[in-house]
Amino acid sequence: MSVTDELLANNAAYAEQFSGPLPLPPAKHVAVLACMDARIDVYRVLGLNEGEAHVIRNAGGVVTEDEIRSLAISQRLLGTVEIILIHHTDCGMLTFTDDEFKKAIQDEVGVKPSWAAESFTDLDTDVRQSVARIRNSPYVPVKDSIRGFVFDVATGKLDEVL
Amino acid sequence: MSVTDELLANNAAYAEQFSGPLPLPPAKHVAVLACMDARIDVYRVLGLNEGEAHVIRNAGGVVTEDEIRSLAISQRLLGTVEIILIHHTDCGMLTFTDDEFKKAIQDEVGVKPSWAAESFTDLDTDVRQSVARIRNSPYVPVKDSIRGFVFDVATGKLDEVL
Numbered sequence: 650m651s652v653t654d655e656l657l658a659n660n661a662a663y664a665e666q667f668s669g670p671l672p673l674p675p676a677k678h679v680a681v682l683a684c685m686d687a688r689i690d691v692y693r694v695l696g697l698n699e700g701e702a703h704v705i706r707n708a709g710g711v712v713t714e715d716e717i718r719s720l721a722i723s724q725r726l727l728g729t730v731e732i733i734l735i736h737h738t739d740c741g742m743l744t745f746t747d748d749e750f751k752k753a754i755q756d757e758v759g760v761k762p763s764w765a766a767e768s769f770t771d772l773d774t775d776v777r778q779s780v781a782r783i784r785n786s787p788y789v790p791v792k793d794s795i796r797g798f799v800f801d802v803a804t805g806k807l808d809e810v811l
Numbered sequence: 812m813s814v815t816d817e818l819l820a821n822n823a824a825y826a827e828q829f830s831g832p833l834p835l836p837p838a839k840h841v842a843v844l845a846c847m848d849a850r851i852d853v854y855r856v857l858g859l860n861e862g863e864a865h866v867i868r869n870a871g872g873v874v875t876e877d878e879i880r881s882l883a884i885s886q887r888l889l890g891t892v893e894i895i896l897i898h899h900t901d902c903g904m905l906t907f908t909d910d911e912f913k914k915a916i917q918d919e920v921g922v923k924p925s926w927a928a929e930s931f932t933d934l935d936t937d938v939r940q941s942v943a944r945i946r947n948s949p950y951v952p953v954k955d956s957i958r959g960f961v962f963d964v965a966t967g968k969l970d971e972v973l
Contacts, residue, residue, distance in 0.1 A: 651893060651956055652839045652840065652841050652893055653841070653893050653895055653956055653958055656839075656841070656857040656858060656859070656895065657969060657971075658858075659857055659858025659859075660856055660857055660858065660967075660968065660969045661968070662858065663855060663856055663857075663858060663967055664966055664967040664968040666967075667966060667967025667968075669850070669964055669965050669966065669967060670850070670901065670964040670965040671849075671850050671964070673848075673850075673901055673903060674849075675849040676849070677814045677818075678814065679814050679815065679818070680847075685842075685865040685866055685867045685881055685885065686835075686865070687833075687836075687837040687838070687861065687862045687863055687864050687865055687866070688831070688832070688833050688835075688861050688862050689861075690854045690859075690861050691866075692852045692854065692855070693825060693854070693861075694822055694825055695818040695821055695822055695825075696818060696820075696821025696822065696824065696825060697818070697821075697852075699849065699850050699851075699852050699855075700849045700850050701849055702849050703847040703848070703849055704847055704849070704868050705847045705868050705869055705870075706866050706867050706868040707867055707869075707877055707878070707880070707881045708867075708880060708881040708884040708885065713876075713877045713880075714875075714876075714877065714926050715869055715875045715876070715877035715878070715926075716869070716877070717926075718869070718870060718875075718924070718926055718927075718928060718929065719847055719869045719870040721916070721924070721928075722870040722903065722904075722912075722928065723847065723870065725912075725915070725916070726903055726906070726907065726912075727903055731813060731814055731815050733815055733818065739832065739835055741835060741884065741888055741889055742884075744888070745888065750884075750887075750888075753887070754883070754887070754949075754950055757952075758949045758950070758952075759949075760949045760950075762880070762883075762950055764876050764877075764879075764880055765880075766880060766883075766884065767880065787916075787920045787921075787922045788916060788920070788922075788924055790919075790920075794813055794815055796815055802831055802832040802833070803831050803832040804826055804829060804831065805822075805825055805826040805828075805829025805831060806822065806823075806826040806829075807819060807822045809819075
């Protein structure tokens with residue numbers, strides 16, 4: 650049995666206890682953008698219930714064109730007005746450089762990605778970079794509350810980057 | 812008090828009960844790519860514990876360059892080998908067209924996005940499109956288990972798209 654099959658069995662149990670449907674727009678009008686790291690259970694970390702916040706995630710919790718797309722849809726069509734960014738300690742993005750990652754791919758499959766891998770060397774600096782990219786975008790209309798945090802994987806605590 | 816402040820208070824309570832740290836690589840070697848929709852609590856829907864799976868999310872759960880980046884990092888650097896895609900019923904991406912979304916932005920701020928908004932008209936077709944984009948990428952090395960699902964927001968159940 651694959652892990653996917655095992656998780657589908659979990660879903661059957663989940664559906665038995667499920668009460669829905671909830672409305673489409675996030676009830677707390679918040680969008681969270683976090684790293685994809687397996688240790689960050691965003692709903693638990695922030696005490697969110699189903700239906701309360703959009704949750705956007707990728708490698709690093711960085712802001713590229715696709716996160717701007719998601720935030721634009723979140724704010725313009727579904728009414729979110731606050732943005733919470735979450736990077737975290739012990740992040741995989743601190744363990745390599747874009748150049749070496751892309752060269753390894755080129756060496757192996759013959760094609761070098763035209764995109765940035767978005768690795769970084771300092772957590773706080775990259776959180777600030779993510780905030781700056783959102784502030785710099787004409788497509789995200791509401792910028793009154795954009796706050797960035799580092800999740801400590803040892804303590805479970807969010808520390809704000811000022 | 813902003814919603815962000817309220818969620819930070821929740822985090823303080825979370826940290827008090829927290830036991831960590833867990834290892835960086837996902838224990839179940841799975842990457843999940845799901846829509847950002849507030850009603851999909853991925854960990855609960857799949858019965859995942861912290862540390863078990865990468866979770867990538869965006870508007871629609873679609874596959875663009877940034878999801879290929881995240882999946883490439885997930886598989887090449889952190890050892891995941893299965894991919895689970897999750898779209899869902901009552902999705903916001905079914906409620907608009909790219910053309911009207913981009914024209915509204917152009918009319919309002921004067922700049923038209925150069926990116927696709929990735930709206931779609933049929934859930935199953937878009938799940939298959941997402942699978943096809945991953946299969947077509949040279950940067951995602953392990954393609955043995957890429958399975959796509961539609962989460963029913965009324966029942967909590969995942970239905971596989973074949």
